[in-house]
Amino acid sequence: MNDFKERIAAELVAVRNRSLAYTEAEDDLLVRQHSPLMSPLVWDLAHVGNYEELWVLREAGGITPLRPEIDDLYDAFKHPRKDRPSLPILGPGEARRYIGGVRGRVLDVLDAIDPDGPDPLHRDAFVFGLVIQHEHQHDETMLATLQLSREPGLVRDGDLPPGGSAGAEEVFVPAGPFLMGTGTQPWAYDNERPAHRVDLPAYWIDRLPVGNLAYAAFIDDGGYDDPRWWTPEGWHWRQESHACAPLFWTRDGGTWWRTRFGRPEPVPMDEPVQHVCWYEADAYARWAGRRLPTEAEWEKACGWDPSAGRARKYPWGDDDPGPGRANLGHRAARPAPLGAFPAGASAYGVEQMIGDVWEWTASLFLPYPGFRSFPYREYSEVFFGKDYRVLRGGSWAADPAAVRTTFRNWDHPIRRQIFSGFRCARSATPEQA
Numbered sequence: 001m002n003d004f005k006e007r008i009a010a011e012l013v014a015v016r017n018r019s020l021a022y023t024e025a026e027d028d029l030l031v032r033q034h035s036p037l038m039s040p041l042v043w044d045l046a047h048v049g050n051y052e053e054l055w056v057l058r059e060a061g062g063i064t065p066l067r068p069e070i071d072d073l074y075d076a077f078k079h080p081r082k083d084r085p086s087l088p089i090l091g092p093g094e095a096r097r098y099i100g101g102v103r104g105r106v107l108d109v110l111d112a113i114d115p116d117g118p119d120p121l122h123r124d125a126f127v128f129g130l131v132i133q134h135e136h137q138h139d140e141t142m143l144a145t146l147q148l149s150r151e152p153g154l155v156r157d158g159d160l161p162p163g164g165s166a167g168a169e170e171v172f173v174p175a176g177p178f179l180m181g182t183g184t185q186p187w188a189y190d191n192e193r194p195a196h197r198v199d200l201p202a203y204w205i206d207r208l209p210v211g212n213l214a215y216a217a218f219i220d221d222g223g224y225d226d227p228r229w230w231t232p233e234g235w236h237w238r239q240e241s242h243a244c245a246p247l248f249w250t251r252d253g254g255t256w257w258r259t260r261f262g263r264p265e266p267v268p269m270d271e272p273v274q275h276v277c278w279y280e281a282d283a284y285a286r287w288a289g290r291r292l293p294t295e296a297e298w299e300k301a302c303g304w305d306p307s308a309g310r311a312r313k314y315p316w317g318d319d320d321p322g323p324g325r326a327n328l329g330h331r332a333a334r335p336a337p338l339g340a341f342p343a344g345a346s347a348y349g350v351e352q353m354i355g356d357v358w359e360w361t362a363s364l365f366l367p368y369p370g371f372r373s374f375p376y377r378e379y380s381e382v383f384f385g386k387d388y389r390v391l392r393g394g395s396w397a398a399d400p401a402a403v404r405t406t407f408r409n410w411d412h413p414i415r416r417q418i419f420s421g422f423r424c425a426r427s428a429t430p431e432q433a
Contacts, residue, residue: 004115004125005110005115008110008125008128008132009107009110011128011401012103012131012132015132015135015136015139015399016099016103016135018135018399019044019045019048019099019139020096022041022139022142023041023042023044023045023092023142025041025154027091027092029041029149029151029154030045030092031085031091033082033084033085034148034149035145035148035417037081037082037415037417038081038141038144038145038417039084039141039145040085040089041142041146042089042092042095043074043084044138044142044145045092045095046070046074046090046095046099047074047076047138048099048134048135048138049095049102049103050067050070050074050098050102051074051131051134051135052099052102052103052106052131052135053066053102055121055130055131055375056109056110056127056131057102057105060109060113060119060121060127061105061109061112061113063105066101066102067098070090070098073087073089073090110125110128120374120375121375123186124186124187125186126187127375129187130187130375132402133187133401133402136398136399136401137402139397139399140395140397140398140399140419143155143333143419144397146261147248147261148417149262150259150262151261151262152261152262152263153262154262155261155333156333157261157332157334158330158331158333159332160331160334160336160337160340161336161337161340161341162337162340163270163337163339164337164338164339165339166339166342167208167339167342167349168207168349169207169208170204170205170206170207171204171205171206171207171301171348171349172202172204172348172428172432173202173204173205173297173300173301173348174202174306174433175200175428176199176200176306177198177199177200178197178200178299178300178304178311179195179196179197179304179310179311180196180197180198180296180299180300180406181193181194181196181368182311182404185313185404188404188406189379189380189407189408190372190373190375190379190380190381191365191367191368191371191379191380192406192407192408193368193371193372194368194371196368196369196370198296198300200296200297200300201427201428201433202428202432203293203297203425203426203428204426204427204428204432205293205297205298205301205350205425206350206423206424206425207349207351208272208339208352208423209272209273209335209338209356209357209359209421209422210272210273210281210284210421210422210424211269211270211271211338212256212267212269213269214273215273215276215284218288219244223283223287224238224243224244224245224283226287228286229283229284229286229287230279230282230283230286231279231282231283233279234279234280234283234413237277237279237413238279238283243280243416246258246273246274246275246276246280246416247275247276247417248260248275249267249275260333268337270337270338271335271336271337271338272335272338272352272356272421273357273421273422274335274395274419274420275416275418275419276360276416276420276421276422277360277413277415277416277420278389278411278413278415279413279414280416281420281421282360282362284422284424289426290424291362291425291427292360292361292422292424292425293361293362293423293424293425294361294362294363295361295362295363295390295392295408296363297361298359298361298392298393299392299405299406301346301348301350301353302315302346302350302353302354302392302405303405304346304347304348306347306348312347312405313404313405314326314344314354314404315344315345315346315347315350315353315354316344316345316346321344321354321355321400321403324341324343324344325341325343325344325354326352326354326355327340327341327352327355327356328355328396328398328400328403329398330396330397332396333396334396335356335357335396335419335421336352336355336356336396339351339352341355353405354393354394354403354405355394355398355403356393356396356421357393357395357396357419357420357421357422358392358394358395358418358419358420359391359392359393359420359421359422359423360389360390360391360420360422361390362389363389364385364390365383365384365385365388365389365408365410366385367380367381367384383410387412388410388411388412389410389411389412389413390408390409391411391418392407392408394407394409395418395419395420396419397419
């Protein structure tokens with residue numbers, strides 16, 4: 001096996017170790033549904049193995065199905081999350097044996113494929129990038145489920161660098177074109193393609209994500225009780241949900257507390273706010289006299305290098321993320337303090353755009369011009385339309401293998417259980433432009 005394939009094998013091992021770590025718990029916790037928004041953890045565990053069997057073993061390797069009778073149980077489009085506990089899904093022990101059996105055959109397929117051949121699933125080992133990223137995304141989903149379980153002691157924490165305050169509050173991005181999306185990243189998803197020119201007017205964007213201190217000021221100023229700051233749909237959600245703070249926040253006297261993986265703690269005011277939905281982010285931006293950035297504005301500020309006239313894979317360049325550039329891969333079970341990664345700044349000087357929190361944008365999830373679905377419509381195409389808003393950047397729970405400046409996430413505007421935050425933007429005045 002050559003070096004390229006050995007790196008892929010190492011990525012497969014790393015993501016599987018992560019999945020097994022998040023499901024190393026009592027069987028009762030794994031089979032229980034902790035929220036109707038989420039699957040039982042054991043469903044996610046077997047699903048990643050079934051997905052790997054479908055795409056690597058059957059589609060790329062031409063191997064006879066191992067467990068075709070369970071395909072329906074793990075088809076995410078046939079069974080909503082709220083219904084999955086009632087399905088005859090595999091128990092924890094059987095799920096672990098199943099995914100282990102799949103994985104042994106997956107490595108055989110890896111050894112046999114030609115990454116330089118004409119098969120689009122084999123080329124650049126795309127099918128392996130597909131399953132590695134898919135499993136990391138489910139690992140992040142597992143973390144969200146563990147947070148909703150409110151069970152302490154299940155999720156490890158870690159150390160993060162201190163924050164910093166040096167720098168302007170917002171960054172100016174001059175008018176002009178840039179290349180949005182990608183045609184060169186081999187493991188990019190279909191919704192990131194094709195690369196296309198976008199010409200934007202000048203704008204300002206926050207140097208850092210909105211922090212807990214700033215968001216608490218919005219709450220204290222009555223932001224949740226003033227319909228002026230909310231869209232009609234957002235105000236309806238606010239009244240129906242009775243939300244009055246980010247999910248998992250409570251107030252005790254004059255102090256805000258949050259429950260983080262089962263343990264209460266004072267809200268750190270120097271961290272990016274997380275567990276807010278799109279409606280909350282949009283309302284805060286209006287209250288602050290700003291707006292959410294479009295995803296094109298977000299991507300230009302994050303990845304475009306104006307001096308080189310090209311897009312970067314990450315804000316700082318094309319080198320892989322390291323501990324001094326971004327908070328990724330569950331380094332700790334929380335966002336890093338604001339200003340913790342000046343070395344991870346983009347060419348425009350915008351910081352913490354990759355890692356810490358997914359960032360809501362103003363944009364609906366829509367196809368790029370010339371979009372073509374690959375390898376299946378249900379990854380992206382069926383979600384295009386007015387029901388989903390785009391998130392960018394990746395959270396502390398996202399793995400480096402599953403993030404880049406062009407990566408597009410999406411969700412319903414009411415979702416708060418995800419590790420989501422935001423930053424604000426504003427259009428430049430004619431004089432500034």
